[in-house]
Structure formats: structure tokens, C-alpha cells
Amino acid sequence: MTQRPNFLFIITDQHRADHLGCGGNPIVRTPNIDGLAARGTMWDRFYVANPICMPNRASIMTGRMCSAHGARHNGIPLSRDHTTFVELLRDAGYSTGLIGKSHLQSFTGLPATNRFEPAEGLHAPSPHLRDAIKNNRHTAEYDLEVAPKWDKPLAERTGGDFYGFEHVEVAADHGDQASGDYLLWARQQRADFDQLVGPDNALPDNRITAPQAWRTAVPEELYCTSWIAERSAAWLTERAADDAPFFLQMSFPDPHHPFTPPGRYWDMYDPADIALPDSFGQGDLPPLRxxxxxxxxxxxxxxxxxxxxxxxDEARAIIALTYGMITMIDDAIGRVLTRLEALGLAENTVVIFTSDHGDYMGDHGLMLKLLLHYQSIIRVPFIWHDPATPAQGRIDPGLASSIDIAPTILARAGIQPYNGIQGRDLWSAPPPEAVIVEEDSQRAMTGFDRPQRVRTVVTDRHRMSLREGEDWHELYDLAADPGEMQNLYDASEGQPARQALTEIMLRRMIALQDRSPLPAYRA
Known part of the structure; x- marks a missing residue:
């Protein structure tokens, strides 16, 4: 029997596709990730199923759109009733580990933004009948990642199975405010660790001033990125003596805000060297104004x-700090890859790199994510390096999606996927004519008077986004206008594309309608 491959699945958080050297960025230094791309295949048109953490991570785990698995937004956990590809790996004999950020469940502990409100004059249903789905994910088994309640390791509370992972060491939240198992460890290293984190304990720095940015007092060796690399290397060392193949998800909370790269990474990049995007301050959409x-x-x-x-100035500062976080991640990846090689595991380990979504990072003068589906937040890096089939830096131009990760890994492992998986094996199935991006916000934000429901279709040439309840929508010709500055939705010259894209979008959404569950009997 052919030896089954191992997998090292690396995922960052809020990391846009062009914030890598191999992604065309001339400033940020990412030699280890670039090395993976040089030995493997990198997708140029890889899109998220949803540009928000929890929903897209759930789509990665299930190979299904958010409209199918139900985790539509942060605050809605992935149901344990939904099968994950990691469960299939474990079922086939793989050792499975998760080290770093999970975010398949909520970690803030904040009250829900949307609640069932009994209507005056009408009989209110009993609590267990107030949702269309009775298992509404509000029970204690969905509070496992809530940071304020994290008083002992997650592994002690899961019974040895967390969405298919038998080994878990999790960091919740981001930057120097990361918590979870990581924080329990950090407090063991230094009794005064809580006096090192946050803006109130920050080191002085008069050079960089920007929202959600401070020079953390946490030393590099105690920062969450270092912890994730150290624990991943340790887990791999244990696997070297094990005959079973393994799947390790090494998940970094950075380069997500707050922008707090530690030590030398804080001022590794000079804001004066940062060029702003061509679209900075451009665009006339209502929320931009x-x-x-x-x-x-x-x-x-x-x-x-x-x-x-x-x-x-704020944009340049934030981008420079983000580059620092990215280079720290790259250095950490380099250490883990070195350990993989030293253990003799590299020759049979498929290494995959991606992110859960992007960040505006100055595009149109904005920061963070949500609501506006510019390429900077919906297009992410995806690199596949398989020592058995080296690709020598191949660039794949085909459209691909986060829902394709699960079926591609399963296919490489020789495992049949479950009914209802919606993605494709990137190596054996042709690209679709379009990808769909979904977003369902839970609260109103600046520029919007209501929560938004957005559906986006991306083709080889265009991006069109439609909104429920709004009188404006978006359509861009990505070939002629890569900065997405000229909205053609209502322009006369955009009408042929608008008509064609509407039909393409409808066809693709029909194709993504759920095919689970299987029928209980034959007709």
C-alpha cells in the first residue's frame, strides 16, 4: 500500500493575497512562504466563501457555504451536527492536531446582537420553539472557546474530540491580547504576564501612531506567534515516532488587528517606505462617503x-506594522519547516498555506473588513506544496474557493468525501465559471442604517455584489479596473455584463443548493 501523506495546514488571519513576496509585494519579507510557492503551486484567484473569521473557517472545515452549514457570522458556532473533513481524516486513521486559532465557536462572551423578541399582543413560542432549528447552538458544548471562562486547557474539556481534532492547543483573540490555552501557558512563564499586555502597558514609541496599534511589552519569545510555532514543532516531534499519518492545522491569529508586533518586528518596516494603494480615498459608494x-x-x-x-499616515503605519506581523509569522513557519525536515517528515508532508480572509489595508482609505467585497478582503493566498508532485512555482489562474480546501485534502489522502460537500478537488475538477461570496452582518455599521445581506459573484473578469434592501449595488470590470474604482452597475456600458452576471450568479447559487441529507428511502 502506498504510504499515505501527512498534511501541515497553515492558516493566517486577515491576510490579503498580495501581502506576500510571492504575491507580488516588493516590501514585505516572506522567504519561507515564498519558498513553498517556489516549490509548489499558488492560486492567483482564490476567494473566500465569506470574508469573516468564523463563517469562512466553518466553510474550510466543512467544504460547504455558510448558507449550508449555518454559521453565517461571528457569534454563530459551527454545529457539531455538521461533518468536517478532519473527522473523515481521523476516521481513516490520521492523527489530527490543531494548534493556534480555532474560532469555530465564539470567544468574546459578549451578549448576542440579534435575539428573539416577543411581539406585543401575540403568543410567544416557548424558548425551544423560537428558532427554525431546534439545536440552536446555545448549549454549553458551544461555549468551549469563550475566553473569560478559559480556566483550564481546552483539551481537558473536549473529551478528545473537537470537530475531529484529537489534539488541541488553542489561542483565542488576536495580537498581544490573545488568550485561551496560550494565555494559560504565558502566565506560567511569567507571573506578571498580564501586566505586559494591552495599550495601558505598552512600551513608549513616538514614531508610530494609529488606531488599535501599540508597542507591546510582551517579548518575542512569549508572543502567541512564537508559542504556536514552538507547540507545533513539539507535536510534530511526537509524530516522528508514530506510524499513523498526521494532519496538523497550525493557525496564527495574526496579522489581524490589534497591530502589536513584538520586539524587532515593531519597527522592522518604516511607514515612510509604504506606498498607498491607488484607490486610497477613491470611490463614491454611500458607506465610503x-x-x-x-x-x-x-x-x-x-x-x-x-x-x-x-x-x-495612519494607513502607512498600520501597513508597516502588519508587515512586521507577517514577517514574524514567516520566521515561525521557517522554524517549523526546519523541524519537519530534521525529523525526516518533509518528504511525505503536503504543506498548505492560506488565510481566512483579507483586510482593506488602505484600499479606498479603509481598514479591517466587512460589508464591501473589494478584492483585498475576499481574495486570499493559497499555496499547495506536495513533495510527491513538485510544481516549481506554478501559478494556477483558475477560480477557486475556501470550500475547495476540504475536498482537495480528502482526495490527496485517498478518502471519499461525505454527501453534501460543495467544493471541488482542485487537481481533478475544472474551475467553475464563477465563485460566490456570502455575507450576513448582524449589526449596523458606519454608513449603513441596517445589517447587510450581501451576495457577490466573481468571474474571470468581473465582480458583482448585490444587497438586500439597498438601492445601490456594485459591478466592476476587474481587467480594466483592478482597483475597483468605477462602479458600472447603473452605467449604460455595464448593462450587458450586469445581465450576464445575474444569470451566472443564479446558476452558481442553484449549483450550491444543499444536497444533504440523503433521502431515507428510494422513490
Whole structure:
């Protein structure tokens, strides 16, 4: 029997496709990730199923769109009733490990933004009948990642199975405010660790000033990125003496905000060297105008998860700090790859690199994510390096999606996928004519008077986004306008493409309708 491959699945957080050297970035230094791309295949048109953490991570785990698995937004956990590809790997004899960020369940512990409100004058259903789905994911088994309740390791609370992972060491949240198992470890290393984190404990630095940015007092060796690399290398060392193949998900919470690269990574890049995107300050969509006005008036808090407008200096500073976080991740990946080689495991280990979504990073003058499906937040890196079939830096131009990761890994492992998986094996199935991106927000944000429901279709040439309840939509010719600055949705010259894309979008959404469950009997 042919030896089954191992898998090292590396995922970063809020990392756009062009924030890598191999992605065409001339400044950020990522030699280890670039090396994977040089020995493997990199997809140029790889898109998320949803540009938000929890929904897209659930889509990666299931190979299904959010409209199928139900985790539509942060705050809605992935149901344990939904099968993950990691469960199939474990079922086939793989050792499975997760080290770093999970975010398949909520970790803030904050109250829900949307609740069932009994209507006056009407009989309110009993609590167990207030949702269309009775297993509404509000039970204790879906509170396992809540950071304020994290008083002992997650592994002690899972019974040896967390969505298919038998080994878990998890970091919740981001930057120097990361928590979970990582925080338990950090406190063991230094009794005063809590006095090192956060803006109130930050080291002085007069050179960089930007929202959600501070020079952390946490040393490099205690920062979450270092912990994830150290624990991953340790887990791989244990696997070297094991005959079973393995799947390790090494998941970094950075380069997500807050922007707190530690030590030398804080000032590794000079904001003065950062070129702003051509689209900075451009675009006339209603929310863009509103966010710029809020910036000028000083009315936008800019200290939470919502997108916000920035000045040119703020954009350069944030991008420079993000590059520092990315290079720290690359250095950490390099250490793990070196360990993999030293253990004699590299020749039979498929290494995969991606991110859960991107970040505006100054595009149109914005930061963070949500609501506007520019390429910077929906297009992410995807690299596949398989020592058995080296590709020598091949670039795949075909459309691909986060839902394709699960079936591609299963196919390489020689495992039949479950009924209802919606992605394709990237190596054996042709690219679709379009990919769909879904987003269902839970609250109103600057520039919007209601939560948004957005559906986007991307083809080889165009991106079109439609919104429920709004009188404006978007259509861009990506070939002629890669910065997405000229909205053609209502323009006369855009009508042929609008008509064609509407039909393409409908066909693709029909193809993605759920095929689970299987029928209980034959007709």
C-alpha cells in the first residue's frame, strides 16, 4: 500500500493575497512562504466563501457555504451536527492536531446582537420553539472557546474530540491580547504576564501612531506567534515516532488587528517606505462617503471590529506594522519547516498555506473588513506544496474557493468525501465559471442604517455584489479596473455584463443548493 501523506495546514488571519513576496509585494519579507510557492503551486484567484473569521473557517472545515452549514457570522458556532473533513481524516486513521486559532465557536462572551423578541399582543413560542432549528447552538458544548471562562486547557474539556481534532492547543483573540490555552501557558512563564499586555502597558514609541496599534511589552519569545510555532514543532516531534499519518492545522491569529508586533518586528518596516494603494480615498459608494465624513468629524470610534477610514499616515503605519506581523509569522513557519525536515517528515508532508480572509489595508482609505467585497478582503493566498508532485512555482489562474480546501485534502489522502460537500478537488475538477461570496452582518455599521445581506459573484473578469434592501449595488470590470474604482452597475456600458452576471450568479447559487441529507428511502 502506498504510504499515505501527512498534511501541515497553515492558516493566517486577515491576510490579503498580495501581502506576500510571492504575491507580488516588493516590501514585505516572506522567504519561507515564498519558498513553498517556489516549490509548489499558488492560486492567483482564490476567494473566500465569506470574508469573516468564523463563517469562512466553518466553510474550510466543512467544504460547504455558510448558507449550508449555518454559521453565517461571528457569534454563530459551527454545529457539531455538521461533518468536517478532519473527522473523515481521523476516521481513516490520521492523527489530527490543531494548534493556534480555532474560532469555530465564539470567544468574546459578549451578549448576542440579534435575539428573539416577543411581539406585543401575540403568543410567544416557548424558548425551544423560537428558532427554525431546534439545536440552536446555545448549549454549553458551544461555549468551549469563550475566553473569560478559559480556566483550564481546552483539551481537558473536549473529551478528545473537537470537530475531529484529537489534539488541541488553542489561542483565542488576536495580537498581544490573545488568550485561551496560550494565555494559560504565558502566565506560567511569567507571573506578571498580564501586566505586559494591552495599550495601558505598552512600551513608549513616538514614531508610530494609529488606531488599535501599540508597542507591546510582551517579548518575542512569549508572543502567541512564537508559542504556536514552538507547540507545533513539539507535536510534530511526537509524530516522528508514530506510524499513523498526521494532519496538523497550525493557525496564527495574526496579522489581524490589534497591530502589536513584538520586539524587532515593531519597527522592522518604516511607514515612510509604504506606498498607498491607488484607490486610497477613491470611490463614491454611500458607506465610503459616510466613513470619510466620520473620520473628518472624529465621530467614528475606530476601536472595534467595524471597518473605518484612516488618514494617509495612519494607513502607512498600520501597513508597516502588519508587515512586521507577517514577517514574524514567516520566521515561525521557517522554524517549523526546519523541524519537519530534521525529523525526516518533509518528504511525505503536503504543506498548505492560506488565510481566512483579507483586510482593506488602505484600499479606498479603509481598514479591517466587512460589508464591501473589494478584492483585498475576499481574495486570499493559497499555496499547495506536495513533495510527491513538485510544481516549481506554478501559478494556477483558475477560480477557486475556501470550500475547495476540504475536498482537495480528502482526495490527496485517498478518502471519499461525505454527501453534501460543495467544493471541488482542485487537481481533478475544472474551475467553475464563477465563485460566490456570502455575507450576513448582524449589526449596523458606519454608513449603513441596517445589517447587510450581501451576495457577490466573481468571474474571470468581473465582480458583482448585490444587497438586500439597498438601492445601490456594485459591478466592476476587474481587467480594466483592478482597483475597483468605477462602479458600472447603473452605467449604460455595464448593462450587458450586469445581465450576464445575474444569470451566472443564479446558476452558481442553484449549483450550491444543499444536497444533504440523503433521502431515507428510494422513490
Amino acid at each position: 459616510a466613513m470619510r465624513q466620520a473620520l473628518a468629524a472624529g465621530t467614528d470610534p475606530r476601536d472595534n471590529q467595524n471597518p473605518f477610514a484612516v488618514t494617509e
